[in-house]
Amino acid sequence: xxxxxxxxxxxxxxxxxxxxLKGLDYVSLxxxxxxxxxxxxxxxxxxxxxFVPFLRDDDKAFGQSLAMLEYLEENYPQVPLLPGDxxxxxxxxxxxxxxxxxxxxxxxxxxxxxxxxxxxVSEEQKTAWYHHWIIEGFTALxxxxxxxxxGDFCHGDSPTFADLCLVPQVxxxxxxxxxxxxxxxxxxxxxNCNKLDAxxxxxxxxxxxxx
Amino acid sequence: xxxxxxxxxxxxxxxxxxxxLKGLDYVSLxxxxxxxxxxxxxxxxxxxxxFVPFLRDDDKAFGQSLAMLEYLEENYPQVPLLPGDxxxxxxxxxxxxxxxxxxxxxxxxxxxxxxxxxxxVSEEQKTAWYHHWIIEGFTALxxxxxxxxxGDFCHGDSPTFADLCLVPQVxxxxxxxxxxxxxxxxxxxxxNCNKLDAxxxxxxxxxxxxx
Numbered sequence: 449x450x451x452x453x454x455x456x457x458x459x460x461x462x463x464x465x466x467x468x469l470k471g472l473d474y475v476s477l478x479x480x481x482x483x484x485x486x487x488x489x490x491x492x493x494x495x496x497x498x499f500v501p502f503l504r505d506d507d508k509a510f511g512q513s514l515a516m517l518e519y520l521e522e523n524y525p526q527v528p529l530l531p532g533d534x535x536x537x538x539x540x541x542x543x544x545x546x547x548x549x550x551x552x553x554x555x556x557x558x559x560x561x562x563x564x565x566x567x568x569v570s571e572e573q574k575t576a577w578y579h580h581w582i583i584e585g586f587t588a589l590x591x592x593x594x595x596x597x598x599g600d601f602c603h604g605d606s607p608t609f610a611d612l613c614l615v616p617q618v619x620x621x622x623x624x625x626x627x628x629x630x631x632x633x634x635x636x637x638x639x640n641c642n643k644l645d646a647x648x649x650x651x652x653x654x655x656x657x658x659x
Numbered sequence: 660x661x662x663x664x665x666x667x668x669x670x671x672x673x674x675x676x677x678x679x680l681k682g683l684d685y686v687s688l689x690x691x692x693x694x695x696x697x698x699x700x701x702x703x704x705x706x707x708x709x710f711v712p713f714l715r716d717d718d719k720a721f722g723q724s725l726a727m728l729e730y731l732e733e734n735y736p737q738v739p740l741l742p743g744d745x746x747x748x749x750x751x752x753x754x755x756x757x758x759x760x761x762x763x764x765x766x767x768x769x770x771x772x773x774x775x776x777x778x779x780v781s782e783e784q785k786t787a788w789y790h791h792w793i794i795e796g797f798t799a800l801x802x803x804x805x806x807x808x809x810g811d812f813c814h815g816d817s818p819t820f821a822d823l824c825l826v827p828q829v830x831x832x833x834x835x836x837x838x839x840x841x842x843x844x845x846x847x848x849x850x851n852c853n854k855l856d857a858x859x860x861x862x863x864x865x866x867x868x869x870x
Contacts, residue, residue: 496802497757510749512756514725519749538721538730545723546708553764562791567780580773591707 478657
């Protein structure tokens with residue numbers, strides 16, 4: 449498998465951790481978002497959205513990290529990353545969706561750029577925006593995590609899609625000094641994830657393109 | 660089944676169409692986003708995120724529309740809304756993700772409110788923002804739709820998750836006068852969807868809370 453990514457991309461980080469948890473070998477192909485490689489003709493031909501990550505597995509090649517998690521789960525069921533029961537699967541996907549749909553896209557590089565470059569928003573306002581969506585989403589997530597279905601991880605005692613989305617989002621939040629004291633469940637779970645080799649190997653600073 | 664929704668919510672619209680396509684009966688429970696019902700204690704107790712839609716099916720109750728689509732597909736496989744092959748499923752989920760993660764969350768009511776009320780952005784700038792993310796996402800989607808895997812619908816000749824996300828997004832784009840001339844595949848597909856009873860019954864104006 450080949451994974452086009454960028455060391456700091458939260459969405460690529462999710463997929464790296466999933467591949468590692470499942471014990472799947474892959475080649476990491478860095479696409480520099482800072483140098484604009486994702487907007488070059490060659491990359492756009494591959495992925496018209498110009499985003500990372502982009503996954504290739506034999507004749508299959510596609511973008512969107514949630515699509516990749518579902519794909520890996522269906523095709524490489526060893527080390528499941530979704531619970532076996534329907535209620536659990538819905539709960540996990542709900543938590544993943546809160547992060548992947550309602551937090552992360554708002555704090556993406558392209559959006560922050562639009563805020564400062566097109567709307568002329570100040571650095572201070574940009575940071576407030578960034579924190580706002582994390583805190584709003586994490587408040588909902590923290591409430592969901594007070595459910596007894598939570599264990600060492602977001603759901604039970606092994607990592608799922610929810611943890612795969614949570615860890616990069618917390619990494620990201622810390623980089624932008626977002627206060628996380630109000631989220632003890634989230635912090636405890638992320639701490640547990642970060643003890644696992646699969647998550648350690650997926651860390652941005654452990655990628656070949658890290659600067 | 661019970662679906663808490665709001666007639667104009669794009670995410671609720673996706674799930675209404677899915678339920679209709681699968682021929683599943685459900686009770687529609689309106690939550691007025693304009694009146695602030697979603698921020699009331701009763702609703703927040705149910706769904707801490709305070710968003711619609713929220714689905715209840717027996718003892719299962721959860722938010723996030725993509726989680727609902729996956730749940731319905733797993734539990735009510737009659738009238739499949741994902742292709743049977745792995746490459747097709749990845750393609751469909753990729754297209755759904757472009758809309759559900761990278762267009763819709765940026766143009767949500769809460770985000771537009773933040774832009775005008777907190778950042779003091781003008782109506783003109785708000786509209787430009789709105790159009791910008793739709794056009795960016797639709798440009799990628801239109802490129803993907805030039806693939807021979809596209810048929811009468813986004814993938815093949817029956818509706819999938821991708822169409823369920825696309826139809827509400829186009830409805831939304833039209834409401835805000837976003838120019839769509841550059842997207843012939845998208846327009847053709849949405850036209851095909853809107854001929855189906857399931858999509859007609861899911862239209863915002865056909866909901867009990869439509870005003």
